[in-house]
Amino acid sequence: MKLFAFSFVCAFLQVSHQNPTSQWTMMPHVLVVVVDGTLDQQPLSCLEHPEDILRGDNTDEDISWRRDGVEEAQRGNVYLLKLMESLAGGNYTCHRKDGSLLNHTEVLIQDDETTKRRILVETSQGDHLDCSAQNYNGEFHCSWTWHSQRFGKVAFLKARRVSDDDDAQCSVDESGQRWTCSSGQSNFGCSVDDSGHRISCLEQQHCPYAEESLQIYVTVYVKTKHFLVESYSKYFYLSEIVKPDRVAITKVNTMMIEWSYPSSWSRPYSYFPLTFQIAQIRGRCKGCANPCTDSKPFKTSTVHSTCQFQVKPRAKAVCIRAKDVFCNSQWSDWSFIRLKRHKKNKRQQN
DSSP, X not given: OOOOOOEEOOTTSOOTTOOOOEEEEEETTEEEEEEOSSSOEEEEESOSSGGGTOOTTOOGGGOEEEETTEEEEEESSEEEEXXXXXXXXXXXXXXXXXXXXXXXXXXXXXXXXXXXXXXXXXXXXXXXXXXEBSSSSSEEEEEOOBOTTOOEEEEEEEEEEXXXXXXXXXXXXXXXXXXXXXXXXXXXXXXXXXXXXXXXXXXXXXXXXXXXXXXXXXXXXXXXXXXXXXXXXXXXXXXXXXXXXOOEEEEOXXXXXXXXXXXXXXXXXXXXXXXEEEEEEOSOOTTXXXXXXXXXXXXXXXXXXXXXXXXOTTOSEEEEEEEESSSOOOXXXXXXXXXXXXXXXXXXXX
16 A cells, blocks of 8 residues: 655644644654644644545545554544644554554654753753764764653764755664765765764765865754654864874883874874873872872873883873874873882992
8 A cells, every 4th residue: 555645734724723833854754843832733634635545435534543552532634733832742643444554654843942952961061962083084973961851862863064055865774773864065874873872973985185174064863752852963073073092002111101003093193193192190099090080290291293202210100192283172081001110229229
């Protein structure tokens, strides 16, 4: 049986005291209705051409409706959504007289107060999406924190390069976890991890050696089990969010340490050089998990490109982190090594 997509009935329907309401199709059979919290009604139609189904003894009243599997009192090709207090979201189905399915859609409710956010928690930087990249290879990650009482899932995802005259067409596979967004400017593949609070994206046509002329624009639509949906967006260049992985430290001797670039960092290193910050810790920091964050360094130095450094005799631990030489981006997390100093005995001192 050919199923028709749900369509909204036009203004000729006589719906009393109805305020204007906007709506848009997120995906096939997924409809977003934007509300302002006031008493409102929005008509839905089961079939675009009901005459193709309703023949003979069948009438308009033979079409029944169910919301989340529970039969509704309303009957007929037209169903009126009651949008009071944004509680109209759900899975709507319409059926023949014998109970067989005619059509279905998921209705999501979006509040038109765009500054009001209730599903995700704001970060200390004032954002809702925290995005970072390990290198310049075109892959990046964005994460978020769910509100403690409104945990949900990703409903729609869009990633593209910003262009005034171009937009991306996005689709999702059967698993609902892998997304593809294509436009004239770029092609992105994104996936939602199993935790539900992080996405990983890869720009298929990205060239790490070319200067970025257009920002990346990511929008994540999240929904709750109560069918509320909100959108969260972020613009950035990869150079703004790049954060190297931890460096690997190798102790040469008690006075000299050396380290290597993170294995995930872009190559060649001569084209993608890193700056390193070295913090020397004097105290033993007994019981602390990480002397880099739990102790105050007595000496901090910065070196460029080189991966070797002579430490002070008083240093008990050394911490190192890295960042891109040319961009004001994030430092990597600290790597550290504890130094064991051999005490001289009294006979040697004399």
